[in-house]
Amino acid sequence: MDWAAFGVDLHLELDASTGRRAGLERALRDAIRDGRLAPATRLPATRALAAQLGLSRGTVSAAYDQLVAEGWLVARIGSGTEVSPLRRTAPAPAAVRPGPDAPRYDLRPGSPDLGTFPVTAWLRATRRALAAAPPAAYGYGDPRGRVELRTALAGYLGRARGVLADPDRIVVTTGYVQALALLVGVLRDAGRPVLAMEDPGLAFHREVARRQGGTVLPLPVDAHGARTDLLGATALADVAAAVLTPAHQYPTGVTLAPERRRALTRWARDRDALVIEDDYDGEFRYDRQPVGAVQGTAPEQVAYVGTAAKTLGPALRLAWVVLPARLVEPVVEAKRHLDLHSETIGQLALADLIDGHGYDRQVRAVRRHYRRRRDLLLGRLDAAGGRYAVGGVAAGLHALVELPADGPNESQVLAEAARHGLALGSLGRHRHAPGGHPQGLVVGYATPPSHAYPGALDALARVLPTRPAP
Structure with missing residues (x-):
């Protein structure tokens, strides 16, 4: 029997005690009744199924005819035999807790405008990449990622972000979260699990670090960025790594001041510590000169993490980490044992997009798009009579709107927004500990x-509200 020749596989459990035809009829009824054969599923031809089950073709034809007469199957000339669209008794669905209703309007931060994804450019890049890819590209690959993408990234990051990147020190990951988890896991295995993370900062990232065995301590943020001058103080004496967003701090939007940068790299050198640089919104700048990555000033102390989630789209799941030499081997081994390597086709397409400068064109296009959006938001807030101070709008994809002390607090504003079908982010949700902090909204435009x-x-x-509360 040449089993490779069957074009449509059909698994049936036949009960030989009931007779061949009756057993086949019962097996088909059970498969349809249980939902294993969905409506409109096409069945194998009688000759093929007979050969597969070791029955005569006449037995299979008779069974099909009987089930057609009973309404279980439908036979059409030239189209074969299908499960009737009216016959299905599937198992009751498992109880699922309903999620919250999607808001009518969503101004929460963290997501780009998905309509800006460059579909045409991506299709062209994918076609070119697939046409040029060797057969080996479709096999299991290097845990670091495709060399084409790592080489393209090394050139782009050096040119656009001031990163000192060697392709052999780049590891392609499935998003920023995986990069952070790999780094925290390597630190944990080395007996150095204590991390400082910005306060305020993204709570989800703190949970990622904790789930990898990390101990998270708050590093305060003020108008000049993270208080890197506090690293090494008594409360932070055991910190082995600091996770920062220096170019555009999330969620306050401030840029890490030069003296704070110097304090950060000096601390890392003196303590043999690691800086995990999250280049959040690094490409999006509107009213200021570009700020280079910290990694360019201390490549052996900084693990630089970038991603295509905001410039292209989160669905690609493409990110990269540029590593100090000492961390390349342990991170590669951790990646190998986690998922072996990230998917390949998207890597090849992104490499083509970068090499052909399509990625630069996309960055410029979305930068203009988001600047227009930011300006519209600022115009609306100005119409409130200057009641609201707005920060972090020189770059990035969100604005921090401070709430005045004589008006509604965060909870009241969020509740009112929900009544209008609007979802917003709040500053309080980003704090390590609640209470005792200025109130504000994080608006993702x-x-x-x-x-x-x-x-x-x-x-x-x-x-x-445009007027002080009574």
């Missing part, structure tokens, strides 16, 4: 699709 953005701004204007 990149999130809504283009058609919904004006309505989202209208809803925001209705939610934010």
